[in-house]
Amino acid sequence: MKSLLSVQGLRVQLPTASGLVTVLDGVDYEVEPGQVFGIAGESGSGKTISVLALLGLLPEGAVVEGSASYAGSDLLHLGRRAMRDVRGKEIAMVFQDPLTSLHPMMTVGRQLTEHLVYHLGLKASDARDRAIELLEEVRIPDPAGALHAFPHQFSGGMRQRIAIAIALACRPRILIADEPTTALDVTVQAGILRLLDRLRQQSGLSVIMITHDLGVMSSVADWLTVMYAGRIVESGSTADVLRRPRHPYTAGLLAALPHPEAAEDAPLLSIPGSPPSPQARPAGCAFHPRCQYAVASCATDVPELIGAGDSRRLACPVDPLLVRA
Amino acid sequence: MKPGWRLPLPSRPFVRFLARRLAALILLGVGITFVAFVLTEMVPGDPAAANLGQRAIADPAAVQAFREKYGLDKPLPVQYVLYLEHLAQGDLGLSEQTHRAVRTDLAEYIPATAELAVTSILIAFALGITLGVLSAVRRNKLTDQVLRVISLGGISMPTFWLALVALYVFFFKLGWVPGSGRLDPGVLPAPHVTGMYTVDALLAGQFDVLGNALQHLILPACVLAAYNIGLLTRFTRSAVLEVINNDYIQAARAKGLPEHTVILRHVLRAALPPIITVGGLAFANVMTGTVLVESIFAWPGIGQYAFHSATTLDLPAIMGVSLFVAVVYIVVNFTVDILYGIVDPRMRLA
Amino acid sequence: MSAQQLPLRFRISLRRRAGTIGSAWQQPLAIVGMVLAGAWILVAIFVPLIAPYDPLAQSSHLLLAPSSTHLFGTDELGRDVFSRVLWGSRLSLPLAFLLVSAAVLIGGTLGGIAGYFGGLVDEVVMRATDLVFAFPTIILAMAVTAALGPSLRNAVLAVLIVFWPSYARVVRGLVQSLGQADYVSATRLLGASSARALVVDVLPNVAGPVLVLATLDLGNAVLLLASLSFLGLGSQPPTPEWGSMVNTGTQFFERWWMGTFPGFAILSVVLAFNFLGDSLRDALDPRSSWAVRERKP
Numbered sequence A: 001m002k003s004l005l006s007v008q009g010l011r012v013q014l015p016t017a018s019g020l021v022t023v024l025d026g027v028d029y030e031v032e033p034g035q036v037f038g039i040a041g042e043s044g045s046g047k048t049i050s051v052l053a054l055l056g057l058l059p060e061g062a063v064v065e066g067s068a069s070y071a072g073s074d075l076l077h078l079g080r081r082a083m084r085d086v087r088g089k090e091i092a093m094v095f096q097d098p099l100t101s102l103h104p105m106m107t108v109g110r111q112l113t114e115h116l117v118y119h120l121g122l123k124a125s126d127a128r129d130r131a132i133e134l135l136e137e138v139r140i141p142d143p144a145g146a147l148h149a150f151p152h153q154f155s156g157g158m159r160q161r162i163a164i165a166i167a168l169a170c171r172p173r174i175l176i177a178d179e180p181t182t183a184l185d186v187t188v189q190a191g192i193l194r195l196l197d198r199l200r201q202q203s204g205l206s207v208i209m210i211t212h213d214l215g216v217m218s219s220v221a222d223w224l225t226v227m228y229a230g231r232i233v234e235s236g237s238t239a240d241v242l243r244r245p246r247h248p249y250t251a252g253l254l255a256a257l258p259h260p261e262a263a264e265d266a267p268l269l270s271i272p273g274s275p276p277s278p279q280a281r282p283a284g285c286a287f288h289p290r291c292q293y294a295v296a297s298c299a300t301d302v303p304e305l306i307g308a309g310d311s312r313r314l315a316c317p318v319d320p321l322l323v324r325a
Numbered sequence B: 001m002k003p004g005w006r007l008p009l010p011s012r013p014f015v016r017f018l019a020r021r022l023a024a025l026i027l028l029g030v031g032i033t034f035v036a037f038v039l040t041e042m043v044p045g046d047p048a049a050a051n052l053g054q055r056a057i058a059d060p061a062a063v064q065a066f067r068e069k070y071g072l073d074k075p076l077p078v079q080y081v082l083y084l085e086h087l088a089q090g091d092l093g094l095s096e097q098t099h100r101a102v103r104t105d106l107a108e109y110i111p112a113t114a115e116l117a118v119t120s121i122l123i124a125f126a127l128g129i130t131l132g133v134l135s136a137v138r139r140n141k142l143t144d145q146v147l148r149v150i151s152l153g154g155i156s157m158p159t160f161w162l163a164l165v166a167l168y169v170f171f172f173k174l175g176w177v178p179g180s181g182r183l184d185p186g187v188l189p190a191p192h193v194t195g196m197y198t199v200d201a202l203l204a205g206q207f208d209v210l211g212n213a214l215q216h217l218i219l220p221a222c223v224l225a226a227y228n229i230g231l232l233t234r235f236t237r238s239a240v241l242e243v244i245n246n247d248y249i250q251a252a253r254a255k256g257l258p259e260h261t262v263i264l265r266h267v268l269r270a271a272l273p274p275i276i277t278v279g280g281l282a283f284a285n286v287m288t289g290t291v292l293v294e295s296i297f298a299w300p301g302i303g304q305y306a307f308h309s310a311t312t313l314d315l316p317a318i319m320g321v322s323l324f325v326a327v328v329y330i331v332v333n334f335t336v337d338i339l340y341g342i343v344d345p346r347m348r349l350a
Numbered sequence C: 001m002s003a004q005q006l007p008l009r010f011r012i013s014l015r016r017r018a019g020t021i022g023s024a025w026q027q028p029l030a031i032v033g034m035v036l037a038g039a040w041i042l043v044a045i046f047v048p049l050i051a052p053y054d055p056l057a058q059s060s061h062l063l064l065a066p067s068s069t070h071l072f073g074t075d076e077l078g079r080d081v082f083s084r085v086l087w088g089s090r091l092s093l094p095l096a097f098l099l100v101s102a103a104v105l106i107g108g109t110l111g112g113i114a115g116y117f118g119g120l121v122d123e124v125v126m127r128a129t130d131l132v133f134a135f136p137t138i139i140l141a142m143a144v145t146a147a148l149g150p151s152l153r154n155a156v157l158a159v160l161i162v163f164w165p166s167y168a169r170v171v172r173g174l175v176q177s178l179g180q181a182d183y184v185s186a187t188r189l190l191g192a193s194s195a196r197a198l199v200v201d202v203l204p205n206v207a208g209p210v211l212v213l214a215t216l217d218l219g220n221a222v223l224l225l226a227s228l229s230f231l232g233l234g235s236q237p238p239t240p241e242w243g244s245m246v247n248t249g250t251q252f253f254e255r256w257w258m259g260t261f262p263g264f265a266i267l268s269v270v271l272a273f274n275f276l277g278d279s280l281r282d283a284l285d286p287r288s289s290w291a292v293r294e295r296k297p
Helices: A046-055 A080-086 A106-119 A126-136 A156-168 A186-203 A214-220 A240-243 A248-256 B013-040 B046-051 B054-058 B060-070 B076-090 B102-137 B142-156 B158-173 B197-204 B207-244 B246-254 B259-291 B301-311 B314-345 B344-348 C014-024 C030-051 C081-117 C120-133 C139-150 C152-180 C182-189 C194-230 C242-251 C255-283
Strands: A005-016 A020-031 A034-039 A064-072 A091-093 A175-179 A206-211 A223-228 A230-239
Touching: A020 A046, A020 A064, A020 B013, A034 A046, A034 A064, A034 A214, A034 A248, A034 C255, A046 A064, A046 A175, A046 A206, A064 B344, A064 C081, A064 C139, A091 A156, A091 B102, A091 B246, A106 B197, A106 B259, A126 A156, A156 A186, A156 C120, A156 C139, A175 B013, A186 A214, A186 B076, A206 B054, A214 A248, A214 B013, A214 B207, A223 A240, A223 A248, A223 B054, A230 A248, A248 C194, B013 B102, B013 B344, B013 C120, B060 B301, B076 C081, B102 B142, B102 B197, B102 B259, B102 B314, B142 B207, B142 C030, B142 C255, B158 B259, B158 C194, B158 C255, B197 B207, B207 B259, B259 B301, B259 B314, B259 C014, B259 C139, B301 B314, B301 C139, B314 B344, B314 C120, B314 C139, C014 C081, C081 C120, C081 C194, C081 C242, C081 C255, C120 C152, C139 C152, C194 C242, C194 C255
Parallel strands: A034 A206, A034 A223, A091 A175, A175 A206
Antiparallel strands: A005 A020, A005 A064, A223 A230
């Protein structure tokens, strides 16, 4: 089956006070229809930038290279008009913090219907009906009344549901969820994830799920891509990658997760050091200063992301974890 | 999860908030008149003699009657209370310069200034907000830098000087506008409804009078607006910049809305609260400006009246003006509070 | 917008503050402002050497248009307008500095006390500022000068009354929020006395916004004094004060040079101070205003 979205060689440079800095250094991935495509990584790994580039929402002065093929056109080289037709209508986005991603002074109804009217040309009454329908789908009580309410009247979890409703209003084919549950309580998290799953199954929606939380990843994502310092270090089916990580970084992330059944005095493991800032990227493999398996060549050669059997891709020539079953 | 999201407008907490604010404002208004009262007491001289003029010398009985009426021989707080009593009956006293009831004076001069002030504020808002948004959207580009200099110029200009220069250039040299007063000498104003010549003419359908009044109005209104245009441009710019990088603006773009919709509907609305605050300031600036400018344009308004009252120490008139100032203060601030509540629904819970 | 946001912005050590103020000098607007203000200060100092005529000397050459002998023409008493404009700087500039310094001192002290001790003191100071803010500036100033008698000294007093509340408010707000700021509490917990905390931690962060306000107020002071003199409530003739000269200019409308040049003087001085103040605000708080630097995404 042909991929829905095919990103090739995506490279992004952002303007800073000291010139252009590379924050995304050549990224390739493919998203299939109906798939939940997970992108994992710490802050600064470039995961959010990669999707902002798709929607043309990078800050002014950003330099973008590569291609992102969707429905026959290259998203990275679309004109402004064409881009607007994609945003919200073909590809929609849910942002991380529901407390700040909804306009505080506009009614929920307005925020739901304004792009419905713009993209689909619906009449006001039809738009209103669709809005109520959407709120029902995301399980907001009293949807008709909610249309006239303002975001601050809702809890964080409900605001995120509203944000999801807004994103899905025009029935996009891809939903980008950028850390959708990070700002929410764990119990509320589960509700949101269940909602996303249900909606996906109903409509064949593809979801690009961005999160640093591997626990969330394991429960929803079909496909997992791990990013570090602007590059993909490992990708494959979620179950496979999490059960048998082959990149030292992925392994480190997993090991750092506190295990609920671990001994009480078991130490919390963490990866020594911290992720590099884009301006201070180590030469060769960006992870090598923190990697316990690093060899001499890791400091000079940038590892290529290559197939490593079983639809897995890996960017580590050393591949130290392969022996482990 | 409570059903029933609809908040009745206005909500109870908001109404209570407004009521509290109104009370505080009224208290402040009273304070203003009291301060004015105290200041007038610092003036040496005999108010009775000053007020009655010639009669004071000839007729001691009249002087005594005056003293008793205004309680001049009693202590200060009592005088003030007496003043308030008179006020409640609508008696604001007699002006020494015009020898008319202060109430009549105010009724005549306030509409003239109001006409000027409102026009000026409208011009200032229209231009100031537009330029401010433009500046913010083209941040750090040439447009922005030029507008920065222009707006700094606007708030640096002495209004009275601008009036002089404007009058010289546009009236004396170019003849584009008439020189002084509210209407040309031969033109009679429309029947009195509000006292504002433009509004009255419009209501009476006298479009020639309307045109004439507008011609006289335009230059002083623009001169008065200059400072506020500068102020509003700057404040709108910073308000918009505060808002423009917020998540919800990015989310609006992500919905695929055109940029002009995002700016005008989403950004501007979020930036309105501080702009409204400046609006209140703008009113105060206009009041200040009228004092300086009305004499140059021979505009018979409260500014001139206030000035003459202050310099001739016409106490009842001064008190009348301070009352006017207090009322304007209350009305403007209260309107700002209400507007806040309308624009920002989160305020309704305050 | 509120004082609560300020501590984070102005949480700067003394060392870094020098750096950020230093960067203000690099902006073109600041340079223009400095040059202009500097020029006027030099004029004010050296005017006896620069001015071609005695500002008070009357002559028979009445109401002459600008020429090579009288650069700005002469006024109704035959006095040289150019010299009078130059000498006006000796009034406006020092008075403006004096005014603003006094306002900062009085207002800042009152505000600091109000913010630090709170309670009744705070209430009283706040009501007083409310009252002053309620009056449109010129009406209050007018009222004061009218009550005390029109003179330059009384005009200065009136403007002082109008200016001090802004500083009281700013300092009070900053003192309150900084007093609650974590790092100040930490200092106190470590044993530093309240006074030390006040001086070392609070003052440097208060200095920034106060400095910005003061620089901008220099311009406002010049404007307000000129306005009062224009109305006849400030300096009295024959003192060559810019505002009163513009006033005379309105009476001799066709002789445009009499009112225009003094007004230009006012404009250029106020512009200079505003350029400086604006650039200063940029340097101390680049996010808010017209910062030349690009904001890091």
